[in-house]
Amino acid sequence: xxxxxxxxxxxxxxxxxxxxxxxxxxxxxxxxxxxxxxxxxxxxxxxxxxxxxxxxxxxxxxxxxxxxxxxxxxxxxxxxxxxxxxxxxxxxxxxxxxxxxxxxxxxxxxxxxxxxxxxxxxxxxxxxxxxxxxxxxxxxxxxxxxxxxxxxxxxxxxxxxxxxxxxxxxxxxxxxxxxxxxxxxxxxxxxxxxxxxxxxxxxxxxxxxxxxxxxxxxxxxxxxxxxxxxxxxxxxxxxxxxxxxxxxxxxxxxxxxxxxxxxxxxxxxxxxxxxxxxxxxxxxxxxxxxxxxxxxxxxxxxxxxxxxxxxxxxxxxxxxxxxxxxxxxxxxxxxxxxxxxxxxxxxxxxxxxxxxxxxxxxxxxxxxxxxxxxxxxxxxxxxxxxxxxxxxxxxxxxxxxxxxxxxxxxxxxxxxxxxxxxxxxxxxxxxxxxxxxxxxxxxxxxxxxxxxxxxxxxxxxxxxxxxxxxxxxxxxxxxxxxxxxxxxxxxxxxxxxxxxxxxxxxxxxxxxxxxxxxxxxxx
Numbered sequence: 001x002x003x004x005x006x007x008x009x010x011x012x013x014x015x016x017x018x019x020x021x022x023x024x025x026x027x028x029x030x031x032x033x034x035x036x037x038x039x040x041x042x043x044x045x046x047x048x049x050x051x052x053x054x055x056x057x058x059x060x061x062x063x064x065x066x067x068x069x070x071x072x073x074x075x076x077x078x079x080x081x082x083x084x085x086x087x088x089x090x091x092x093x094x095x096x097x098x099x100x101x102x103x104x105x106x107x108x109x110x111x112x113x114x115x116x117x118x119x120x121x122x123x124x125x126x127x128x129x130x131x132x133x134x135x136x137x138x139x140x141x142x143x144x145x146x147x148x149x150x151x152x153x154x155x156x157x158x159x160x161x162x163x164x165x166x167x168x169x170x171x172x173x174x175x176x177x178x179x180x181x182x183x184x185x186x187x188x189x190x191x192x193x194x195x196x197x198x199x200x201x202x203x204x205x206x207x208x209x210x211x212x213x214x215x216x217x218x219x220x221x222x223x224x225x226x227x228x229x230x231x232x233x234x235x236x237x238x239x240x241x242x243x244x245x246x247x248x249x250x251x252x253x254x255x256x257x258x259x260x261x262x263x264x265x266x267x268x269x270x271x272x273x274x275x276x277x278x279x280x281x282x283x284x285x286x287x288x289x290x291x292x293x294x295x296x297x298x299x300x301x302x303x304x305x306x307x308x309x310x311x312x313x314x315x316x317x318x319x320x321x322x323x324x325x326x327x328x329x330x331x332x333x334x335x336x337x338x339x340x341x342x343x344x345x346x347x348x349x350x351x352x353x354x355x356x357x358x359x360x361x362x363x364x365x366x367x368x369x370x371x372x373x374x375x376x377x378x379x380x381x382x383x384x385x386x387x388x389x390x391x392x393x394x395x396x397x398x399x400x401x402x403x404x405x406x407x408x409x410x411x412x413x414x415x416x417x418x419x420x421x422x423x424x425x426x427x428x429x430x431x432x433x434x435x436x437x438x439x440x441x442x443x444x445x446x447x448x449x450x451x452x453x454x455x456x457x458x459x460x461x462x463x464x465x466x467x468x469x470x471x472x473x474x475x476x477x478x479x480x481x482x483x484x485x486x487x488x489x490x491x492x493x494x495x496x497x498x499x500x501x502x503x504x505x506x507x508x509x510x511x512x513x514x515x516x517x518x519x520x521x522x523x
Contacts, residue, residue: 179492217273219254227282228256228273238284242291245269264331268294302327309340313347315366319396326369328376339376342430343369349426350419359418367405367423370398374406386410451508454497458490472509473498479516487512 219225229236229249236247244265248257258273260266272294276282279290303320306327310318318326329340350368351361374389381388390407401417408420409427448466451473455464460481465474475494477487491512498508 175489175492179488179495217256217258217270219256219277222254224277225249225256228277230282234284235282235287238287239269239272239291242288243269243272263333264298264328267331268298271297302330305330305340309344309369313344313351313365313369314362315347315369318366322370322373322392322396322398325373325376325392329372332376337431339372343372345430346371346423346426349429350422353422353426354419357418357422359422363399363401364419364422366398367402367419368426370402371406371409371423371427384410384412386412447502450502451498454501455494457497458494460486460490470508472511475510475512477512477514479514482512482514484514487514 227235228239228247230238236249239245240247243260245258245260245268247269248259250257256273258266258269260269268291272287272290275290275294276287279286303324304327306323306325309326310316310323326340326343329343330338332339347365347368350364354361354364370389370393372385372389373392374383374385374387377388383391386407386409390403390413393403393406401419404413404416405419405423407413408415409424411424415421415424448470451466451470452464455461455473455475460477461475462478463476466472467474473494475490477490482490491510494512495508495510498510
C-alpha cells in the first residue's frame with residue numbers, strides 16, 4: 001500500500017512537472033510572440049524614422065549639391081567673362097595699333113610728300129639765289145670800278161681805311177668777348193677745385209709766428225751779467241762748451257742774447273741759464289750738471305709734445321720714434337716758420353680736404369703730420385728730407401699711401417695715391433700764407449709792388465692799389481682819357497699782362513674804376 005502511494009506520488013509529481021513544463025512553454029511562447037510583435041512594431045517605427053531622416057538628408061544633400069553647382073557655375077562664368085574681356089581688350093589694342101600704324105604710315109606719306117615738295121621748292125630757290133648772287137657780284141664789281149674811278153682810290157685802299165676806322169670798335173668788342181669766354185671757361189673748369197681748396201683753407205685759421213736764430217734772455221739787473229761771464233770768462237765758456245750756443249753779452253740793458261741755428265740747443269741754454277740765475281750758484285761744475293738735467297728735461301718734453309700733438313689730431317698707433325720726431329719739430333723751423341705748427345696745419349688741411357673728396361681723413365691727417373719728419377734727423381744727412389721721411393715711415397710700419405705721400409710731396413718720387421697730391425697742395429697752402437715764411441713774405445711784398453707797377457704802365461691810369469693780400473688790383477683811371485669801353489678793354493689788357501708776366505698763387509681780380517665829377521663853386 002505504501003509502495004503504491006509512493007508510485008502514485010511520483011507519477012503525480014511527474015505529471016505535475018510535465019504540466020508545469022507545458023504551461024511554462026506555453027507562457028514562454030506567448031511571451032516570445034508578444035516580444036516579437038513589439039520588436040516588429042519597434043523595427044517598423046525605427047524603419048519609418050530612418051526613412052524619414054534619409055529623405056530629409058537626401059533633400060539636404062541635394063540642396064547643397066545644387067548650391068555648390070550654382071557657385072561653381074558662377075565662378076566658371078566669371079573666369080569665362082574675364083577671359084572674354086582680356087581677349088576683347090587685346091583685340092581692341094590690336095585694332096588701335098593697327099589704326100595707329102595706319103595713321104603713321106599715312107602721316108609719313110604726307111610728310112614725304114611735303115618734304116619732296118619743299119626740297120623741290122628749295123632747289124628752285126637755291127637756283128634762283130645762285131642766279132641773283134651772280135648778278136649781285138657782277139653789280140658789285142661794276143660799282144667798285146665806278147667808285148674807284150670816282151674816288152681815285154683802289155678797293156684795297158678803301159678797305160684799309162674802312163678797317164682802320166672800325167679797328168678800335170672791333171678790338172674792344174673782341175677783347176670783351178675773349179674776356180668773357182676766358183672767365184667763363186676758368187669758372188667752369190676750376191669751380192669744384194676752388195670750392196674744395198677754399199673751403200679747406202677757410203676752415204683752418206692759425207696764427208703764424210716767424211722764429212729767428214736768436215733768443216733773448218731777460219735779466220732782473222745787469223749785475224747778473226758779470227756772474228754769468230765769471231772770472232776771466234770761465235763761466236760763459238763753460239756754458240758755450242756744454243750747450244753749443246754762442247752767448248752774446250753786450251751793453252743791452254737787462255738782456256743777453258743766445259745765438260744758435262739749432263733751436264733745441266738754444267732752448268736748453270735758455271732754461272739752463274734760467275735755473276743758474278735763479279739758484280745763484282754759477283760755476284763750471286754746476287753749469288755742466290744743470291745742462292745735463294735740462295737736456296733730459298727737454299727730451300722728456302719732446303716726447304710729451306709729440307704725444308699731445310697726435311692726441312689733439314686724433315692719430316693713433318704711431319710708433320714711439322715717430323712721436324719723438326714729431327715732438328722735435330717744435331724746436332725746428334722751415335724758412336722761419338715753426339715746423340710743428342706747419343705740420344699741424346698741414347694735417348688739419350689734409351683732413352678737411354680728404355673729407356671733401358670722400359677719402360679717409362684720419363689717414364690724410366697722418367700723412368700731413370709726418371710729411372716733414374725728414375727735417376728733424378738726429379744726425380745730419382745729405383738725403384732729401386722727403387725721401388728720408390719716407391724711409392723712416394717705411395721703417396716704422398706706416399701704410400704705403402702715407403709713405404708715398406711723404407716721399408712725393410716735393411716730387412722726388414712718383415705719386416701713386418690720391419693722398420700724395422693732397423699733402424703736396426696742403427703743404428703749399430700752409431707755406432704760401434702771407435707772413436708765414438720770411439722768404440715768402442719778401443716775395444709777397446715784391447709781388448704787390450709789381451702788380452701796381454704793371455697797372456701804371458698803361459695810359460690813363462691815375463692810381464693803382466693792390467688789395468686783398470694781392471688777390472685784387474684796383475685801378476683808378478682818368479675819365480677824360482679813358483671811356484667806358486676803354487675801361488673794360490683796359491681791365492682785360494691788365495689781367496692778360498699780369499697773367500703773362502707774373503707768377504702768383506690763385507687768381508688776381510682786376511677792377512678798373514672810372515668816375516666823372518662835375519665841381520662848381522657857388523659864390
